Amino acid sequence: MTDPISAPAAETSYPIGSRNRVKRLHERAKYDRASVWSVLDSAMLCHVAYVIDGQPYCTPTIHWRDGDRLYWHGSSASRMLRALAHGVPVCLTVSHLDGLVLARTGFNHSANYRSAMCFGTAALVEDPAEKAAALEALIDRYYPDRAAMLRPISAQEMKATSVIAMTIEEAAMKTRAKGVADDEEDLGHPVWAAVIPVAQVIGAAEPCPRGATDTPRAASLDAYRPGRRLDEAFLETQKLWEGER
Amino acid sequence: MTDPISAPAAETSYPIGSRNRVKRLHERAKYDRASVWSVLDSAMLCHVAYVIDGQPYCTPTIHWRDGDRLYWHGSSASRMLRALAHGVPVCLTVSHLDGLVLARTGFNHSANYRSAMCFGTAALVEDPAEKAAALEALIDRYYPDRAAMLRPISAQEMKATSVIAMTIEEAAMKTRAKGVADDEEDLGHPVWAAVIPVAQVIGAAEPCPRGATDTPRAASLDAYRPGRRLDEAFLETQKLWEGER
Numbered sequence: 001m002t003d004p005i006s007a008p009a010a011e012t013s014y015p016i017g018s019r020n021r022v023k024r025l026h027e028r029a030k031y032d033r034a035s036v037w038s039v040l041d042s043a044m045l046c047h048v049a050y051v052i053d054g055q056p057y058c059t060p061t062i063h064w065r066d067g068d069r070l071y072w073h074g075s076s077a078s079r080m081l082r083a084l085a086h087g088v089p090v091c092l093t094v095s096h097l098d099g100l101v102l103a104r105t106g107f108n109h110s111a112n113y114r115s116a117m118c119f120g121t122a123a124l125v126e127d128p129a130e131k132a133a134a135l136e137a138l139i140d141r142y143y144p145d146r147a148a149m150l151r152p153i154s155a156q157e158m159k160a161t162s163v164i165a166m167t168i169e170e171a172a173m174k175t176r177a178k179g180v181a182d183d184e185e186d187l188g189h190p191v192w193a194a195v196i197p198v199a200q201v202i203g204a205a206e207p208c209p210r211g212a213t214d215t216p217r218a219a220s221l222d223a224y225r226p227g228r229r230l231d232e233a234f235l236e237t238q239k240l241w242e243g244e245r
Numbered sequence: 246m247t248d249p250i251s252a253p254a255a256e257t258s259y260p261i262g263s264r265n266r267v268k269r270l271h272e273r274a275k276y277d278r279a280s281v282w283s284v285l286d287s288a289m290l291c292h293v294a295y296v297i298d299g300q301p302y303c304t305p306t307i308h309w310r311d312g313d314r315l316y317w318h319g320s321s322a323s324r325m326l327r328a329l330a331h332g333v334p335v336c337l338t339v340s341h342l343d344g345l346v347l348a349r350t351g352f353n354h355s356a357n358y359r360s361a362m363c364f365g366t367a368a369l370v371e372d373p374a375e376k377a378a379a380l381e382a383l384i385d386r387y388y389p390d391r392a393a394m395l396r397p398i399s400a401q402e403m404k405a406t407s408v409i410a411m412t413i414e415e416a417a418m419k420t421r422a423k424g425v426a427d428d429e430e431d432l433g434h435p436v437w438a439a440v441i442p443v444a445q446v447i448g449a450a451e452p453c454p455r456g457a458t459d460t461p462r463a464a465s466l467d468a469y470r471p472g473r474r475l476d477e478a479f480l481e482t483q484k485l486w487e488g489e490r
Contacts, residue, residue: 025320045342059362075270089301093292111307135351139354147351150436186396188456189457192462198447202441205441208424212434
């Protein structure tokens with residue numbers, strides 16, 4: 001776990017290098033940690049790009065963040081985990097689709113979105129204490145205080161699970177969050193133009209029908225109430241988790 | 246555009262090779278076109294992995310599909326488009342998060358999801374007729390019949406836009422769509438266990454306040470009614486578009 005005293009401050013920026021410099025629509029780009037982290041922390045699902053023998057792979061997985069360290073996990077038998085074990089370059093990206101932008105020209109059609117691309121060197125977490133802490137963080141970061149409520153992890157489960165980590169070396173956040181951007185001379189063209197917003201929304205929980213079903217939901221899961229935006233719930237649980245350490 | 250007569254049938258499978266064979270939880274994997282296409286067609290946002298000088302990149306973008314051909318586009322100036330112009334291996338992945346799975350053990354925590362990983366060789370679409378048809382398809386595939394309603398694309402806009410295509414050579418669809426999968430001996434552990442479903446939902450359209458605002462919304466956009474699941478709307482518009490050719 002990151003030492004809170006040495007953790008980088010949210011208002012500081014990542015260095016800008018050849019990998020993360022945004023070339024296209026650079027006015028949409030930000031490089032400060034707070035902006036990058038807000039995109040990462042609003043999602044559970046990320047995509048990791050890595051290379052095996054020249055072939056790129058784009059694998060979806062669950063990530064979590066502790067300061068500048070990004071973690072993800074998987075079966076010790078998986079292709080991704082074996083490929084990433086020994087220190088290889090990766091790009092981990094999180095994206096949110098926020099709206100469909102229907103303009104008066106095909107060229108001005110767009111999407112509202114938030115994305116963060118993070119570059120670093122992935123490696124297996126081999127230290128048993130860091131690995132155990134990371135797996136506890138995976139639970140508590142999404143579901144505050146929950147790790148201590150669970151049946152403890154067994155030695156066999158620990159062995160079957162691999163944890164990968166990377167320190168973010170470079171990163172960029174990019175966003176579009178505005179209305180239709182048609183040019184003045186196209187505004188009279190007679191076609192319906194609009195933004196159709198979209199959001200990930202939480203549904204009603206479906207309790208497991210097996211075993212003891214009389215255990216109430218912990219109040220620490222209140223973030224996941226039905227009808228709420230999922231990105232806001234994830235952001236809230238990350239902050240709760242950070243505040244409790 | 247794919248010749249409908251020579252287009253591959255949805256019930257046929259992609260060949261299984263070293264890139265797409267699912268090693269981990271292979272019982273969750275499918276290789277038939279209908280399964281892969283259902284994931285691709287339910288989303289606008291994809292992630293493309295590619296390599297520049299050994300460094301992997303994971304770029305979010307908008308994709309569209311015509312038979313076994315996947316298309317995406319961008320500014321002719323972008324890093325991705327310049328890197329992919331001349332025939333390089335890529336992996337294009339689409340993922341949907343469908344639910345959070347809270348089990349009685351950390352090990353059995355999971356997520357419900359659908360994902361499709363597609364492998365192929367990306368190349369710039371250089372033929373002017375294929376490029377124009379692809380950009381028209383980008384509009385009409387998401388917004389049926391809309392391309393003809395727009396101010397036509399200018400020569401300058403066409404020049405500023407690059408279209409990339411790849412034929413899907415190998416692909417795999419993977420899904421988890423079930424309840425909490427705790428082991429029998431853990432069912433008595435007293436902690437709330439449940440699936441929390443999540444979905445991307447369409448909001449109320451925000452018409453552009455500029456220009457002529459009295460143009461009604463075309464009935465061909467009915468798929469995007471507020472409150473509806475976005476994945477279902479995208480699947481419906483793809484089928485409408487395919488049916489009209």
